[in-house]
Every structure is written in C-alpha cells, then in structure tokens.
Amino acid sequence: MGYVQHVAQVVRVRVPAKVNLALCVGAADDTGYHELGTVFQALSLWDELTVEPAPPGVFKVAFRGEGAAFLPTDDTNLAIRAAKMLAEHCHVADAGCIMLVRKRIPVAGGMAGGSADAAAVLVACNHLWGSPAPASDLRDLAAQLGADVPFLLTGGTAIGTGRGDIIDPVESRGTYHWTLALSHTGLSTPAVFREFDRVAEPTAPRIPQELLDALAAGDVPAVGRNLVNHLADAAIRLQPTLGSTLQIGLDAGALGGVVSGSGPTCAFLSDSAESAALVAEALGVFSGVRAVRSALGPVTGAALWEDHAAR
Ligand SMILES: C[C@@](CO)(OP(=O)(O)O)[C@H](O)COP(=O)(O)OP(=O)(O)OC[C@H]1O[C@@H](n2ccc(N)nc2=O)[C@H](O)[C@@H]1O
C-alpha cells in the first residue's frame, strides 16, 4: 500500500456498550484464549470520541466521565494502540492525533468499554486520514486489538464465534429495554476466565437454539428466559454480592437477568420503559449497586456522529 496523506479536521465518533445475551465458553487453546459461542447486543450507553490531528508521531488520549480516573493514558491504552496500529497498517504520512473520550461505559464492567473505544478510534482515525483502510482491514485490525472489538464496529445483535471475534448477523426483532446495575469495583476479564477454568468442565460452546428462536420472533419474554452466561458463576465467586443483585432485579419483575460478559455489571431485560423503571428503582436502593443505567438495544456500532460534529 502506498503512503496516504491525511486530511486535517476534527472527527467525532459515538460507540455503544455491549451485553452478551448468551456467553457460552468452551475449552482454552494453546494461547489461553477460550472458544466462545456468544450473542452480542449493542446498547444505547455510548462513549463519545473526539479526534484531532496532532504533530507527526504524537499520539495522546484523555478521558472524562465514568471511570476516567482509573484508565491508563500511556501507550498501553487500547485507544493509542488502535491509532498507531491503523497508522502503521496504512502507512499514513506524518500520523499523529489527540483523542478525547467522554466515557459512559463502566470501566472493567463486562460491557467492553475499552474495546468500544478501540473500535471508535479505528473508525475516527480512518476518517481523519482520508479512509485508507477498507472495512475488511478495520475488522482484521479490530480482532488483533481484542476479542470484543470487531463486534463494536458492527453493533446490532450478532453472533460471535472463535474468540468471539468472528461476527455473523443473527435474525433479531424487537426493542429491548435494559437496566444495568453497575458494581462498586470492576472485575478483570483474565481473572474471571481463570476462575472459570479452575472449576468448570469445558463443553462445546453451543448457543441455545431457544434464544435464537426467541430473537428471530422478537419474543422478549422468551429472550429473557434464555439469557445465559457460563462465566456468571466465576464472576459471582469473585464478587458474591452479584448473586443478590441478580435476585433483586428478578424480584422487581425483570424478564431475565444476566451478568454481562465477565462482569460485574448485571443486565436486566424488560419489555417496556415502565417495567424497566421498577427494576431500576429496586436496584438503586441496594447497597451492592453503585449506580443504575437504562439503555435500549439493539443500536448501531461505532459510527461518525455527524449531528454533533465539532464546528
Ligand atoms: C468476556 C468478554 C465477552 O464478550 O467480554 P468482557 O467481559 O471482557 O467485556 C470477551 O470475551 C472479552 O473480550 P476482550 O476484553 O476484548 O478480550 P481480550 O482483550 O482479547 O482478552 C482479554 C483476556 O480475556 C481472556 N479471553 C478473552 C477472549 C476469549 N475468547 N477467551 C479468553 O480467555 C484471555 O484471558 C485474555 O487475555
């Protein structure tokens, strides 16, 4: 690929959080990664990224909002890794950028906040630098950055296989009202997989057909009944209060409740805003819950946010 001259402008991208409607975990391979069968849904809890050009070789990121104080801003940050990876892949002449992320997705919450930011950076920097990378290259780079990153490019409701990075569309109807119970402390994804390995017997990571049928029919109660997460027991062993959180949400009338990904965020499904509000009220007064958020799914993946573009 030849050298690409970048186009100077300010770019804004909005990227959603994800929840796993099913997270079925198989055996680990030689690298320690587990074979997954997962169904992702993108939720209307958005991180917002602004990217501006910077002098050649300067890559910086800053965070505001939810969990910002806990995030590294050095070269280990996924946002910086994503920008550098794209610049190198596309041989962007004089690449550099300054990124600001307004965070709403909880950090280390099992909702793919870091992965979302990485996906947003790929979309934003590709636009900033004159779209040198086709969508297929963005997908390849995303998978190198993390197992969850490719889905955040796509959004909607989709199946993930392999490491969770091979994304295929799934037939899905309906609007899903989610209530998210945020925890006081995060959980490390590798630690939860390690705890899973310590106890669980690996099986084939088969996504329940009942869940796929319910999604195809837009049968929200049946989706609620068929939410499944093989990492949930491990997450609850590491944060026992999550067991109470799940029970409180279900007692308040949620159609289903599940630990999101590796946790600790718990996600509850309702079929209306009114029912979701009752679930949120019950969770909001439980001391084990730090904060409650409401979100709708499915929504689109990382995308330019034209309406709010810097002027
Ligand atoms: C568990 C899930 C479910 O969607 O989400 P989160 O709870 O993190 O949001 C994902 O599989 C996480 O995806 P992501 O956070 O992008 O993973 P990566 O950065 O690639 O890997 C972090 C660590 O998770 C473990 N890992 C991840 C994916 C996978 N298929 N098998 C694994 O064992 C490995 O220990 C790896 O070192």
Ligand SMILES: Nc1ncnc2c1ncn2[C@@H]1O[C@H](COP(=O)(O)OP(=O)(O)O)[C@@H](O)[C@H]1O
């Ligand atoms: N841009 C980023 N946003 C969030 N976390 C990040 C980011 N870059 C690196 N991380 C690191 O990734 C870890 C996982 O965070 P996150 O992606 O928010 O959670 P999860 O993997 O549970 O969905 C955090 O401990 C954090 O230090």
